[in-house]
Amino acid sequence: MIIEQSHFLFVTLYIFAISIGGLLLNRKNIIILLISIELMLLAINLQFVIFSVYIDDIIGQICALLILTVAAAESAIGLALLVVYYRVKGTININKINLLHG
Amino acid sequence: MLLTLVLLPLIGTFTVFFVRFVGNKNAAFICTALLGLTFFLSLKSFYFIALMQNPCYMQILPWLLDENLTIFWGFLFDSVTCVMLIVVTSISFLVHVYSIEYMGGDPHLGRFMSYLSFFTFFMLILVTGDNMVQMFVGWEGVGLCSYLLINFFYNRIQANKAALKAMIMNRIGDFGLSLGIMAIFFLCKSVDYHVIFSSIPFLIEKNLHFFNIEINVITAICLLLFIGAVGKSAQMGLHTWLPDAMEGPTPVSALIHAATMVTAGVFLIIRCSFLFEFSDAALDILTIVGALTAFFAATTGLLQNDAKRVIAYSTCSQLGYMVFICGVSGYSASLFHLANHAFFKALLFLTAGSLIHGMQDEQDFRKMGGLSYLLPYSYSMLLIGSLSLAGFPFLTGFYSKDMILELTFSSYLFKGTFAYVLGVISAFFTAFYSFRLIYWAFLAKPNGFRYSYENASESKFFITIPLAILSIASIFIGYLSRDLFLGVGTSFWNNSIFLLPENNLILESEFIPVHNKLTPVIFSLAGSLTAFIIYNFLIKKVFTLNILYIKIYTFLNKRWYFDKIYNEFVALPFISMGYAITFKLIDRGLLEMFGPVGIINKFSKFSQNLSNIQSGFVYHYLFIMLMGVILFILLIMGQTQSFIYINNDIFFVFIALVISLLI
Numbered sequence: 151m152i153i154e155q156s157h158f159l160f161v162t163l164y165i166f167a168i169s170i171g172g173l174l175l176n177r178k179n180i181i182i183l184l185i186s187i188e189l190m191l192l193a194i195n196l197q198f199v200i201f202s203v204y205i206d207d208i209i210g211q212i213c214a215l216l217i218l219t220v221a222a223a224e225s226a227i228g229l230a231l232l233v234v235y236y237r238v239k240g241t242i243n244i245n246k247i248n249l250l251h252g
Numbered sequence: 253m254l255l256t257l258v259l260l261p262l263i264g265t266f267t268v269f270f271v272r273f274v275g276n277k278n279a280a281f282i283c284t285a286l287l288g289l290t291f292f293l294s295l296k297s298f299y300f301i302a303l304m305q306n307p308c309y310m311q312i313l314p315w316l317l318d319e320n321l322t323i324f325w326g327f328l329f330d331s332v333t334c335v336m337l338i339v340v341t342s343i344s345f346l347v348h349v350y351s352i353e354y355m356g357g358d359p360h361l362g363r364f365m366s367y368l369s370f371f372t373f374f375m376l377i378l379v380t381g382d383n384m385v386q387m388f389v390g391w392e393g394v395g396l397c398s399y400l401l402i403n404f405f406y407n408r409i410q411a412n413k414a415a416l417k418a419m420i421m422n423r424i425g426d427f428g429l430s431l432g433i434m435a436i437f438f439l440c441k442s443v444d445y446h447v448i449f450s451s452i453p454f455l456i457e458k459n460l461h462f463f464n465i466e467i468n469v470i471t472a473i474c475l476l477l478f479i480g481a482v483g484k485s486a487q488m489g490l491h492t493w494l495p496d497a498m499e500g501p502t503p504v505s506a507l508i509h510a511a512t513m514v515t516a517g518v519f520l521i522i523r524c525s526f527l528f529e530f531s532d533a534a535l536d537i538l539t540i541v542g543a544l545t546a547f548f549a550a551t552t553g554l555l556q557n558d559a560k561r562v563i564a565y566s567t568c569s570q571l572g573y574m575v576f577i578c579g580v581s582g583y584s585a586s587l588f589h590l591a592n593h594a595f596f597k598a599l600l601f602l603t604a605g606s607l608i609h610g611m612q613d614e615q616d617f618r619k620m621g622g623l624s625y626l627l628p629y630s631y632s633m634l635l636i637g638s639l640s641l642a643g644f645p646f647l648t649g650f651y652s653k654d655m656i657l658e659l660t661f662s663s664y665l666f667k668g669t670f671a672y673v674l675g676v677i678s679a680f681f682t683a684f685y686s687f688r689l690i691y692w693a694f695l696a697k698p699n700g701f702r703y704s705y706e707n708a709s710e711s712k713f714f715i716t717i718p719l720a721i722l723s724i725a726s727i728f729i730g731y732l733s734r735d736l737f738l739g740v741g742t743s744f745w746n747n748s749i750f751l752l753p754e755n756n757l758i759l760e761s762e763f764i765p766v767h768n769k770l771t772p773v774i775f776s777l778a779g780s781l782t783a784f785i786i787y788n789f790l791i792k793k794v795f796t797l798n799i800l801y802i803k804i805y806t807f808l809n810k811r812w813y814f815d816k817i818y819n820e821f822v823a824l825p826f827i828s829m830g831y832a833i834t835f836k837l838i839d840r841g842l843l844e845m846f847g848p849v850g851i852i853n854k855f856s857k858f859s860q861n862l863s864n865i866q867s868g869f870v871y872h873y874l875f876i877m878l879m880g881v882i883l884f885i886l887l888i889m890g891q892t893q894s895f896i897y898i899n900n901d902i903f904f905v906f907i908a909l910v911i912s913l914l915i
Contacts, residue, residue: 173874183870248868 158200165193180235180242184228191221254308254329257293257337258376260286261344264369271362277352279362283369284348290372291345294337302334305746309382309446316385320441326382328445330748335587335737336379336519339594342725343511344372346718350602351503353714354609364404368507371397375512379519384433384443387520391429391484394513395422401508402500414499421493425483425517432476435460439469449526449750456530474527474534477520478541485517485571488545492814494568498560502605505560510567510601511594518574518590525583526750536667539579539660543671546572548812550681554688555808559604559617562689566641567597569678573656576671581755582659584745588737589652592640592730596648599722600637606630606711606719607693612704617689622698626708631694633719638686640726642776643679648730650773653679655738655761657772662760679772683779691787 172186195214202210236242264286267279274282301308311326329337348368355361374397378390395418403415437443439458440451452470460469481487486494497509508514521528521538528534546569553565570593577586607623607630608615624631640649657679661672698705710716736744740758786794810816844850865876887903 170874170878174871174878177871244870247870251866251868 155200155204159197162193162197162200165196166190169193177245178243180232180244180247183244184225184232187228188221188225191217191224195221253293254297254310254327254380255312257290257297257341258327258373258380260290260293261369261373261376265366265373267369268363268366276359276361277356280348280352280365283365284345284352287341287345287348287369287372290376291341294334294341297329298334298338301329302331302744302746305331305743307331307746307748311382321437321443323383323385323443325386326444327380328382329380331745332519332522332587332748333379335591336515337376339515339591340372340375340379340512343594343598344368344375344507346598346721347503347507347602349714350506350605350718351501353712354503354605355501356714360404364401364501367397367400367404368503371401371508371513375516378516382445384436384445384448387523388429388433391480391516391520392426394508394516395419395426395484398422398497398508398513401504402497404501404504405499408499411499414493414496418493418497421490422483425480425490428476428479428483429481429520432473432480435462435469435473435476439473445523452527452530468531468533470527471531471533474524474531475537477524477527478534478538481517481520481575482541483517484520485514485575486545486568487517487541487572487575488548489541491545491549491568492811492818495556495561495564495811498558498564502560502601502608505564506598506601506605509564510597514567514571515574515590515594518571518578518586521575521578522583522587522590522749525578525581528578529581529750529752529755535579535581537579539576539667539671542572542574542576542579543674544572545569546576546678547674547681548572550678550685552808552811553685554681555805556685557618557809558615559608559689559693560601560615562617562685563597563600563604566600566682566685567593569682570597570641572678573653573675576675577656577659580660580663580665580668580671580757581751582656582757583749583751584737584742584758585652585655585659587749588730588733589656591733591737592648592652592726595722595729596637596640596726599633599719599726600641602715602719602722603630603633603637606715607634609711609715610708611700612707614700614704617692619700619704620693620698621696621700622694622705623708624694626705627694627710629710629716629719631690633723634690634693636723636726638690640730642683642686642780643772644776645773646731648726648728651730651734651738654769654772658761658764658769659757661768662757662764676772676775680775680779680782683776684783687780687783688787691784696787 169186169189172182172189176182176186195217198210198214198217202208202214232242235247239246264283267274267282271279300306307328307330309326309328309330311324313325314322315325316323348365351361351364351368355364358364371394374390374393376390378387378394381387381390399415399419402418403411405411433443436448439455439460440448442448442451455469458469459466460472461467462472483490494509494514498505500508528538549565549568549572553562553569556562556565570589574586574589574593577583577589607620607627610627610630611620611623614620636647640647643650643653657672657675660668660675662668692699736742738758740762807813865872883903883906
């Protein structure tokens with residue numbers, strides 16, 4: 151079986167879909183939410199790299215590097231928020247985070 | 253002289269603004285003096301205009317000048333007007349004099365006199381106007397003053413109700429009258445009397461579609477005018493306000509509801525004789541309605557127990573006479589009766605006022621009795637008035653009333669006979685209730701409170717003098733003016749009244765059989781005798797009569813149930829319809845539900861739904877975001893048609909689906 155470009159793309163797509171599923175269906179834990187976001191960024195990174203290889207252009211990989219830093223910063227801030235939130239509320243249950251409802 | 257005559261009472265009206273400076277009594281004297289001057293001037297104008305046959309007509313100020321609608325303030329003084337002037341100003345003057353004493357204890361005497369003068373002013377405008385619209389000004393003005401005067405004791409609920417009733421009943425008539433004036437303008441392109449009356453003969457053949465009925469124009473106009481007269485002159489159907497108007501002070505009843513305002517309707521018919529003569533149908537209806545009114549009111553008056561109410565029904569009955577004689581074209585007889593009736597009815601009312609005043613304001617004559625020794629002056633006055641009213645030979649009433657009955661008899665038509673029969677029966681009843689009143693009040697054994705008898709006394713100068721003058725008028729006016737008004741070939745009317753030659757019955761009436769001439773007098777005398785006999789000798793039987801008598805008594809005492817019928821079958825359904833349909837269904841229902849209230853409810857619910865979307869859960873927001881992305885991707889793909897085909901309509905269907913979910 152020859153591995154084609156589309157196969158790689160499907161892999162990233164599946165990973166992305168799984169991460170969206172994690173975002174939507176997770177009702178318990180905020181950490182899983184952050185992990186899903188990381189997964190989502192990973193999927194996009196992978197996509198960039200695959201395209202970079204196939205198109206034979208370096209810009210995709212530059213973007214991947216940028217996204218890696220962004221993802222790192224984002225997860226750092228996200229975890230910081232999580233810690234602050236836990237200090238205030240004493241829980242990280244998502245179902246309890248709806249104080250700002252309409 | 254003539255304009256001064258009209259405007260003097262208006263000046264008297266303004267005394268009300270100076271009452272606080274000059275005091276009630278002085279204001280009353282000023283009003284009375286002005287009315288005296290008016291009366292003097294109207295006597296003078298009667299001499300110069302009516303007797304010297306010198307009609308006067310003037311257009312003074314433009315009022316409305318549109319392209320073909322021109323209305324001037326104008327005044328027409330002819331014989332009919334002058335007779336009305338004499339009637340109105342003399343009665344009004346005497347009532348003013350009377351009121352100084354009668355209302356002397358009232359803290360609002362100045363206001364009362366001002367209203368009386370205001371009323372006189374409007375009545376003068378009504379009778380002197382040279383066009384329909386100016387006449388209408390006076391017509392509405394007297395209605396207004398009637399409201400103010402009936403409601404003079406405004407803290408009494410009955411007075412308020414009676415005033416409203418008078419106003420509304422008159423308004424129904426005014427509706428007809430204003431339609432009539434509009435119809436006249438539509439056809440004659442003018443509202444001036446001289447244009448209307450000279451152009452009417454050219455419209456005889458013309459028909460008009462009125463409420464989808466084809467009707468002769470003159471008949472239509474006359475009937476509409478007659479509706480006005482029915483309202484104002486209390487003919488059957490719109491009469492219920494007149495007896496209720498007795499809630500006002502007695503001088504008001506004498507002035508407005510006996511002598512002047514109620515005669516405005518008859519005056520309108522007489523003034524418009526140029527119209528009525530050309531419509532046989534309208535004349536027939538006049539006769540029938542008038543005769544029925546005369547009969548109905550006479551029977552109702554039979555068994556009323558309130559002194560003023562009896563006299564009020566007698567007014568109603570006499571107005572019926574005036575109208576039905578107009579129906580057989582006896583306009584001059586009608587005006588003659590109007591004038592005579594004003595004098596003896598004012599006398600009756602003022603005497604009744606004196607009687608009520610003397611008996612500590614007791615109106616129910618069953619609580620009087622035996623007053624002929626205590627109040628001999630009132631007794632003689634009421635006797636003169638009643639005899640005159642009943643048509644006792646050679647008193648004032650005899651000349652006009654018998655003339656009316658003779659004229660109706662000599663008419664060759666069925667309507668004449670109909671009116672004659674009802675008129676004669678009514679004459680019997682008229683005499684009956686007049687003497688019933690006299691008997692109960694003066695001749696019966698005392699039935700009242702001892703306190704009333706101890707304090708019963710004749711009234712003072714200002715009450716007795718008008719009575720004396722009116723009693724002299726009630727005795728002599730008819731004899732003195734008979735030839736002037738109704739003499740064969742009299743030239744007094746001087747074209748102010750129009751008669752078709754074939755309708756002229758004056759000569760015919762002189763040659764009817766003697767027994768028919770005697771019938772009304774005999775019936776009148778029989779009526780008074782019957783009353784005397786029944787109440788003097790058979791009084792015990794009257795009170796022990798059987799159930800049938802009680803039924804008749806109730807029927808007549810409750811005024812033929814007219815008020816009951818109007819209240820329960822006309823007024824109440826209208827009120828409940830107004831509440832249930834207009835108010836509840838349309839105003840508070842349809843309009844509010846499709847208007848403010850409905851929109852508020854819908855929007856608050858909508859915004860509630862909209863804010864419920866903001867559930868606060870992160871995954872819900874994520875879901876909506878994702879769905880939005882998918883939607884836009886689908887949309888863009890649909891437009892570029894590169895991937896799948898999606899019609900734009902589906903997008904709108906989707907949006908509609910979302911909105912409907914929200915709502």
